[in-house]
Amino acid sequence: KKIIETLQHKNISNTMTTPNFRDQDIGDDWTVPSTASKSTFDTESYVNMGHEVPALQLSAMPRNESIGAFSNQSTTQVCVNIKACELLNEDDDKRMPVDIVVALDISSSMAGEKLNDCKRTLELMLRNLTSKDRLGLISYGSQAKVEIPACFVTEENKANALQKIKSLAGRGSTNLSGGLSLAMHEMNIIDKPNAVRSIFLLTDGMANTGIISTEGLISMVQNFNENQAPSEEMNDMRLQEPSDTASVDTKPKTITVNSMSPVSLFSFGYGSHHNSDMLRAVSDVSPGGAYYFVQNDSDVSSAFGDAMGGLLSVVAQSAVVTISVPLNAVSNGVKILNVYHKDQIKRDNGSFTINVGDFYAEETRDVLFELRLSNAPSETAVPHVSVTLSYMDVIHKKAAASVPVECSIGRPPNGELSPTDMHVESQWLRVRVIQEMEAADREARGNNLEAASKRMQRNIDFILASPANQQPMVMALKTDAQDVIRGFKSASQYRSMGTHTMQSKSTQLRRQRCMESSASTRNFYRSSKKAAYTSHFQKKEEK
Secondary structure: OHHHHHHHHOOHHHHOOOOOOOOOOOOOOOOOOOOOOOOOOOHHHHHHOOOOOOOEEEEEEEOEOEEOOOOOOOEEEEEEEEEEOOOOHHHHHHOOOEEEEEEEEOOHHHOOHHHHHHHHHHHHHHHOOOOOOEEEEEEEOOOEEEEEEEEEOOHHHHHHHHHHHHOOOOOOOOOHHHHHHHHHHHHHOOOOOOOEEEEEEEEOOOOOOOOOOHHHHHHHHHHHHOOOOEOOOOOOOOOOOOHHHOOOOOOOOOOOOOOEOOEEEEEEEEOOOOOHHHHHHHHHOOOOOEEEEEOOHHHHHHHHHHHHHHHOOEEEEEEEEEEEOOHHHHHOOOEEEEEOOOOEEEOOOOOEEEEEEEEEOOOEEEEEEEEEOOOOOEEEEEEEEEEEEEEEEOOOOEEEEOOOEEEEEEEOOOOOEOOEOHHHHHHHHHHHHHHHHHHHHHHHHOOOHHHHHHHHHHHHHHHHOOOOOOOHHHHHHHHHHHHHHHOOOOHHHHHHHHHHHHHHHHHHHHHOOOOOOOOOOOOOOOOHHHHHHHHHHHHHHHO
């Protein structure tokens, strides 16, 4: 009943058609509902029939449902939307167990209250994990050391770990590569690892011992994830290609969709003197990684809480979207021109595969792309693209593959356009803001802070002029742009705060995921699980 009420509250039934489910044993096809049309079905009857609610739902929508063939518009934008299910409090026992190894900087600069904050945060982590989870701790100063071997968080192990955490003391310089390498090794030697795995890397400074180049550290992380062993839970899962698209080359050549258990890297930059470029870069090359800018010492607990809220609510992994143009549409000139996603791969047949990664409960992900319209007038809506989704459903421990979802656009013999879809407009604004943030950052790095500030102000003006300017996500975009401008006030402001804020904001917008270190900072992408853990960790820290 609670699941039904939640689905109805979220209006999920309004985006799904009558499902075509074949719920079978692992290894067989398992399809999710098509959202090619806006018809609805009875959610309560559907759940009462014994069907499982899918972890992810797929839909596709054009900027305009109808574009006259005689208008001067020959291209348009389409948005693919993926929504993750909710994970109710009553479902906590269904969550996947986690393996977490923390690599903690205990160099001399961390001594005192900074390290004490981290100790209290580690204690909170221990108390929020269960005996099915594992936790390990690596400390690093000039040398890296295994403080707590990765082990199940039993009551006995928890008591021993708490004593070890209390004994930590600051020492030496910052051998970040040594700490990260030892954390990777500790994760690697876990026998029968859990499906959800992560390394937490925290530092307050620059790497000055061992491997110190960003390129070298990136290579470490990439090599590590390319050589992972299957987890016990995921070993029997295999993604199935939908039979309708079996003849299309949709298998990603550089996207992991097999049984390998990914390890995400969460980087926490503490204070104003860390290298945010490096921390963001090494996080970006790990599946589901994240960079947190911990501006205030006391926010380290809430930052870890935000990360924990995500890890403890994973519902899907290794999600891959495939976008292709039907043969009939190809013959009428339809073509995918550009996909606005950094993890897209263009295929020889003109289709695209996009790695959209893992999903936490309640998250949404959007893939926006540019499309050349059909050149043939038609009184009925014309299918322009077909979209499919494959992923690992970690809640139900199944491989999932959707049936194709078609996106059709009307091409009547006139010059008229139907109203703009506000969701597509909002996503286009998000893409534009990311592009402009990155351009402004390049200007700021070239000591042209005035040009960077003016660029972002023009971006705000562009947002305000949009018909979607009152959409909640768009209003949040404006706030993010204003936060970025504040970092351009002076060279010292940019170095101490502006560059880190820029890295954090652009990453969150690109990933469509909350990575805020403070519970008081409003974030459009903060899920209820993240909000609960962030608040919980912050309140415990204050006590």
